[in-house]
Amino acid sequence: MAVSSSLVKVSAASTWEGGVKTRNVIRNFPEFYMDEPEQLGGTDTAPNPMEYVVAALNGCKGVMIPMIAGELNFSFTGIRFETSGYIDPRGLMGEEGVSPHFKKVKFNVYIQTDETDERLEQLKSQVEKRCPVFNLLKDAGVDLEVQWHKE
Protein backbone atom coordinates (compact mmCIF):
# COMPACT_ATOMS: atom_id res chain seq x y z
CA MET A 1 0.00 0.00 0.00
CA ALA A 2 1.28 3.47 -0.78
CA VAL A 3 0.87 5.75 2.22
CA SER A 4 -1.00 8.94 1.35
CA SER A 5 0.53 12.25 2.31
CA SER A 6 -2.78 13.22 3.93
CA LEU A 7 -2.29 10.60 6.62
CA VAL A 8 -1.02 11.67 10.04
CA LYS A 9 2.30 9.96 10.79
CA VAL A 10 3.43 9.10 14.33
CA SER A 11 6.94 7.74 14.91
CA ALA A 12 9.25 6.54 17.67
CA ALA A 13 12.90 5.47 17.61
CA SER A 14 14.23 3.26 20.38
CA THR A 15 17.48 1.66 21.46
CA TRP A 16 17.96 -1.44 23.58
CA GLU A 17 19.91 -0.52 26.71
CA GLY A 18 20.66 -4.02 28.02
CA GLY A 19 18.41 -6.34 30.03
CA VAL A 20 14.85 -5.59 28.92
CA LYS A 21 15.28 -1.82 29.00
CA THR A 22 14.83 0.61 26.08
CA ARG A 23 15.56 4.30 25.55
CA ASN A 24 12.75 5.86 23.50
CA VAL A 25 12.67 9.07 21.49
CA ILE A 26 9.62 10.81 20.00
CA ARG A 27 10.31 13.86 17.83
CA ASN A 28 12.37 16.44 19.74
CA PHE A 29 10.95 15.57 23.16
CA PRO A 30 13.14 14.35 26.03
CA GLU A 31 14.02 10.66 25.87
CA PHE A 32 12.12 8.30 28.13
CA TYR A 33 12.70 4.72 29.22
CA MET A 34 10.80 1.46 29.42
CA ASP A 35 11.80 -1.46 31.63
CA GLU A 36 10.06 -4.28 33.51
CA PRO A 37 9.64 -5.04 37.21
CA GLU A 38 12.17 -7.52 38.62
CA GLN A 39 9.65 -10.39 38.65
CA LEU A 40 9.25 -9.89 34.89
CA GLY A 41 13.00 -9.93 34.27
CA GLY A 42 13.82 -6.22 34.42
CA THR A 43 15.45 -3.74 36.77
CA ASP A 44 12.26 -1.72 37.45
CA THR A 45 13.74 1.65 36.47
CA ALA A 46 10.76 2.76 34.34
CA PRO A 47 7.18 1.78 33.39
CA ASN A 48 6.76 -1.18 31.08
CA PRO A 49 5.37 -1.03 27.52
CA MET A 50 1.87 -2.24 28.36
CA GLU A 51 1.66 0.38 31.13
CA TYR A 52 2.34 3.00 28.48
CA VAL A 53 -0.50 1.54 26.40
CA VAL A 54 -3.06 1.94 29.21
CA ALA A 55 -1.71 5.46 29.84
CA ALA A 56 -2.17 6.16 26.11
CA LEU A 57 -5.83 5.15 26.41
CA ASN A 58 -6.24 7.78 29.13
CA GLY A 59 -4.33 10.36 27.12
CA CYS A 60 -6.36 9.64 23.99
CA LYS A 61 -9.61 10.17 25.88
CA GLY A 62 -8.05 13.37 27.22
CA VAL A 63 -7.84 14.57 23.62
CA MET A 64 -11.16 13.24 22.32
CA ILE A 65 -13.38 14.30 25.23
CA PRO A 66 -12.46 18.02 25.08
CA MET A 67 -12.56 17.96 21.27
CA ILE A 68 -16.00 16.36 21.02
CA ALA A 69 -17.32 18.30 24.03
CA GLY A 70 -16.45 21.42 22.05
CA GLU A 71 -18.45 20.17 19.05
CA LEU A 72 -21.46 19.34 21.27
CA ASN A 73 -21.19 22.49 23.40
CA PHE A 74 -20.92 20.14 26.39
CA SER A 75 -19.54 21.89 29.47
CA PHE A 76 -17.25 20.26 32.02
CA THR A 77 -14.59 21.49 34.43
CA GLY A 78 -12.35 18.46 35.01
CA ILE A 79 -11.65 14.88 33.99
CA ARG A 80 -9.70 12.07 35.64
CA PHE A 81 -8.99 8.64 34.18
CA GLU A 82 -8.07 5.34 35.79
CA THR A 83 -7.30 2.36 33.59
CA SER A 84 -6.15 -1.13 34.44
CA GLY A 85 -5.28 -3.85 31.97
CA TYR A 86 -5.02 -7.54 32.86
CA ILE A 87 -2.60 -9.80 31.01
CA ASP A 88 -2.32 -13.58 31.24
CA PRO A 89 1.48 -14.10 31.27
CA ARG A 90 1.12 -17.59 29.77
CA GLY A 91 0.47 -15.85 26.42
CA LEU A 92 3.80 -14.08 26.29
CA MET A 93 5.50 -17.24 27.54
CA GLY A 94 4.28 -18.88 24.33
CA GLU A 95 1.35 -21.01 25.49
CA GLU A 96 -0.95 -21.84 22.58
CA GLY A 97 -4.44 -20.37 22.70
CA VAL A 98 -3.61 -17.66 25.26
CA SER A 99 -3.50 -14.09 23.96
CA PRO A 100 -0.25 -12.30 24.83
CA HIS A 101 -2.03 -8.97 25.25
CA PHE A 102 -4.96 -7.76 27.35
CA LYS A 103 -7.46 -10.30 28.60
CA LYS A 104 -9.47 -7.41 29.99
CA VAL A 105 -9.24 -3.63 30.37
CA LYS A 106 -11.17 -1.71 33.03
CA PHE A 107 -11.48 1.94 32.10
CA ASN A 108 -12.97 4.59 34.38
CA VAL A 109 -13.68 8.21 33.47
CA TYR A 110 -14.54 10.71 36.23
CA ILE A 111 -15.93 13.88 34.69
CA GLN A 112 -16.92 17.05 36.54
CA THR A 113 -20.05 18.29 34.81
CA ASP A 114 -23.58 19.57 35.42
CA GLU A 115 -24.84 18.22 32.08
CA THR A 116 -27.65 15.63 32.02
CA ASP A 117 -27.08 11.88 31.85
CA GLU A 118 -28.53 11.95 28.34
CA ARG A 119 -26.00 14.54 27.17
CA LEU A 120 -23.20 12.62 28.88
CA GLU A 121 -24.29 9.48 27.03
CA GLN A 122 -24.17 11.43 23.75
CA LEU A 123 -20.60 12.56 24.52
CA LYS A 124 -19.52 9.04 25.55
CA SER A 125 -21.00 7.50 22.43
CA GLN A 126 -19.14 9.88 20.10
CA VAL A 127 -15.87 9.55 22.04
CA GLU A 128 -16.02 5.74 21.95
CA LYS A 129 -16.73 5.76 18.25
CA ARG A 130 -13.83 8.07 17.38
CA CYS A 131 -11.05 7.59 19.98
CA PRO A 132 -8.03 5.94 18.27
CA VAL A 133 -6.56 4.01 21.23
CA PHE A 134 -10.00 2.89 22.47
CA ASN A 135 -10.85 1.51 19.04
CA LEU A 136 -7.47 -0.18 18.72
CA LEU A 137 -8.27 -2.17 21.88
CA LYS A 138 -11.86 -2.75 20.78
CA ASP A 139 -10.85 -3.95 17.31
CA ALA A 140 -8.30 -6.29 18.93
CA GLY A 141 -11.20 -7.99 20.70
CA VAL A 142 -10.18 -6.85 24.19
CA ASP A 143 -12.93 -7.22 26.82
CA LEU A 144 -13.48 -3.54 27.70
CA GLU A 145 -15.29 -2.66 30.91
CA VAL A 146 -16.03 1.06 30.62
CA GLN A 147 -17.59 3.24 33.31
CA TRP A 148 -18.16 6.98 33.18
CA HIS A 149 -18.87 8.71 36.48
CA LYS A 150 -20.28 12.22 36.94
CA GLU A 151 -18.63 14.21 39.71
Place this chain on the structure above:
Amino acid sequence: MAVSSSLVKVSAASTWEGGVKTRNVIRNFPEFYMDEPEQLGGTDTAPNPMEYVVAALNGCKGVMIPMIAGELNFSFTGIRFETSGYIDPRGLMGEEGVSPHFKKVKFNVYIQTDETDERLEQLKSQVEKRCPVFNLLKDAGVDLEVQWHKE
Protein backbone atom coordinates in the same frame (compact mmCIF):
# COMPACT_ATOMS: atom_id res chain seq x y z
CA MET B 1 -15.64 -11.83 34.20
CA ALA B 2 -13.81 -12.19 37.49
CA VAL B 3 -10.18 -11.24 37.07
CA SER B 4 -7.86 -13.98 38.32
CA SER B 5 -5.14 -13.05 40.76
CA SER B 6 -2.61 -14.81 38.52
CA LEU B 7 -3.06 -12.15 35.84
CA VAL B 8 -0.49 -9.37 35.54
CA LYS B 9 -2.14 -5.99 36.14
CA VAL B 10 -0.93 -2.77 34.50
CA SER B 11 -2.47 0.56 35.51
CA ALA B 12 -2.27 4.26 34.77
CA ALA B 13 -4.02 7.25 36.37
CA SER B 14 -4.33 10.47 34.42
CA THR B 15 -5.70 13.96 34.88
CA TRP B 16 -6.87 16.38 32.21
CA GLU B 17 -4.75 19.52 32.34
CA GLY B 18 -6.79 21.75 29.98
CA GLY B 19 -6.75 21.85 26.18
CA VAL B 20 -5.98 18.28 25.06
CA LYS B 21 -3.19 17.74 27.58
CA THR B 22 -3.02 15.04 30.27
CA ARG B 23 -0.74 14.36 33.23
CA ASN B 24 -0.11 10.63 33.52
CA VAL B 25 1.12 8.58 36.45
CA ILE B 26 2.27 4.95 36.42
CA ARG B 27 3.10 3.39 39.81
CA ASN B 28 5.69 5.47 41.65
CA PHE B 29 7.46 6.70 38.51
CA PRO B 30 7.72 10.40 37.64
CA GLU B 31 4.63 11.87 36.01
CA PHE B 32 4.70 12.38 32.25
CA TYR B 33 2.51 14.33 29.88
CA MET B 34 0.64 13.82 26.63
CA ASP B 35 -0.47 16.62 24.32
CA GLU B 36 -1.03 17.17 20.60
CA PRO B 37 0.74 19.29 17.99
CA GLU B 38 -0.89 22.65 17.31
CA GLN B 39 -2.41 21.45 14.02
CA LEU B 40 -4.23 18.73 15.98
CA GLY B 41 -5.54 21.21 18.55
CA GLY B 42 -2.85 21.03 21.22
CA THR B 43 0.03 23.08 22.54
CA ASP B 44 2.77 20.61 21.49
CA THR B 45 4.33 20.29 24.93
CA ALA B 46 4.62 16.48 24.87
CA PRO B 47 4.19 13.44 22.59
CA ASN B 48 0.65 12.43 21.72
CA PRO B 49 -1.04 9.18 22.79
CA MET B 50 -0.57 7.33 19.49
CA GLU B 51 3.13 8.24 19.55
CA TYR B 52 3.33 6.49 22.91
CA VAL B 53 1.66 3.44 21.35
CA VAL B 54 4.31 3.13 18.61
CA ALA B 55 7.02 3.67 21.25
CA ALA B 56 5.39 0.89 23.30
CA LEU B 57 5.71 -1.43 20.31
CA ASN B 58 9.46 -0.74 20.28
CA GLY B 59 9.71 -1.15 24.03
CA CYS B 60 7.77 -4.41 23.96
CA LYS B 61 10.12 -5.85 21.35
CA GLY B 62 12.97 -4.63 23.54
CA VAL B 63 11.62 -6.95 26.25
CA MET B 64 10.65 -9.93 24.09
CA ILE B 65 13.77 -10.09 21.90
CA PRO B 66 16.26 -10.38 24.81
CA MET B 67 13.92 -12.76 26.65
CA ILE B 68 13.40 -15.12 23.72
CA ALA B 69 17.03 -14.77 22.55
CA GLY B 70 17.97 -16.08 25.98
CA GLU B 71 15.70 -19.10 25.54
CA LEU B 72 17.15 -19.81 22.08
CA ASN B 73 20.76 -19.10 23.09
CA PHE B 74 20.74 -16.50 20.29
CA SER B 75 23.59 -14.01 20.63
CA PHE B 76 23.36 -10.31 19.74
CA THR B 77 25.08 -7.15 20.87
CA GLY B 78 22.60 -4.38 20.09
CA ILE B 79 19.09 -3.60 18.86
CA ARG B 80 17.51 -0.44 17.49
CA PHE B 81 13.86 0.05 16.57
CA GLU B 82 12.11 2.51 14.28
CA THR B 83 8.34 2.48 14.06
CA SER B 84 5.93 4.73 12.18
CA GLY B 85 2.16 4.52 12.31
CA TYR B 86 -0.15 6.16 9.77
CA ILE B 87 -3.59 7.42 10.81
CA ASP B 88 -6.37 8.69 8.56
CA PRO B 89 -7.69 11.70 10.53
CA ARG B 90 -11.13 11.36 8.94
CA GLY B 91 -11.68 8.41 11.32
CA LEU B 92 -11.25 10.41 14.48
CA MET B 93 -13.29 13.23 12.96
CA GLY B 94 -16.18 10.75 12.87
CA GLU B 95 -16.38 9.76 9.20
CA GLU B 96 -18.20 6.44 8.78
CA GLY B 97 -16.16 3.53 7.50
CA VAL B 98 -12.75 5.06 8.32
CA SER B 99 -10.88 3.49 11.24
CA PRO B 100 -9.80 6.04 13.86
CA HIS B 101 -6.59 4.15 14.59
CA PHE B 102 -3.68 2.91 12.49
CA LYS B 103 -4.21 2.39 8.79
CA LYS B 104 -0.69 1.01 8.61
CA VAL B 105 2.33 0.52 10.86
CA LYS B 106 5.89 0.21 9.51
CA PHE B 107 8.14 -1.48 12.02
CA ASN B 108 11.91 -1.86 11.57
CA VAL B 109 14.26 -3.83 13.81
CA TYR B 110 18.04 -3.41 13.41
CA ILE B 111 19.84 -6.16 15.29
CA GLN B 112 23.59 -6.56 15.68
CA THR B 113 24.25 -10.27 15.41
CA ASP B 114 26.47 -12.87 13.73
CA GLU B 115 23.73 -15.51 13.84
CA THR B 116 22.44 -17.05 10.59
CA ASP B 117 19.36 -15.82 8.74
CA GLU B 118 17.63 -19.05 9.69
CA ARG B 119 18.27 -18.50 13.39
CA LEU B 120 17.15 -14.87 13.06
CA GLU B 121 13.92 -16.05 11.43
CA GLN B 122 13.38 -18.42 14.35
CA LEU B 123 13.81 -15.54 16.82
CA LYS B 124 11.53 -13.24 14.80
CA SER B 125 8.83 -15.88 14.56
CA GLN B 126 8.74 -16.48 18.33
CA VAL B 127 8.86 -12.75 19.12
CA GLU B 128 5.97 -12.00 16.76
CA LYS B 129 3.92 -14.80 18.21
CA ARG B 130 4.43 -13.70 21.83
CA CYS B 131 4.94 -9.90 21.90
CA PRO B 132 1.92 -8.27 23.61
CA VAL B 133 1.89 -4.89 21.82
CA PHE B 134 2.65 -6.44 18.42
CA ASN B 135 -0.27 -8.84 18.81
CA LEU B 136 -2.57 -6.07 19.99
CA LEU B 137 -1.95 -4.28 16.67
CA LYS B 138 -2.19 -7.52 14.70
CA ASP B 139 -5.45 -8.58 16.35
CA ALA B 140 -6.86 -5.09 15.65
CA GLY B 141 -6.34 -5.79 11.94
CA VAL B 142 -3.62 -3.17 11.47
CA ASP B 143 -1.61 -3.56 8.26
CA LEU B 144 1.83 -4.35 9.72
CA GLU B 145 4.90 -3.96 7.51
CA VAL B 146 7.71 -5.59 9.48
CA GLN B 147 11.38 -5.66 8.50
CA TRP B 148 14.26 -7.10 10.48
CA HIS B 149 17.76 -6.03 9.44
CA LYS B 150 21.03 -7.67 10.50
CA GLU B 151 23.81 -5.22 11.33
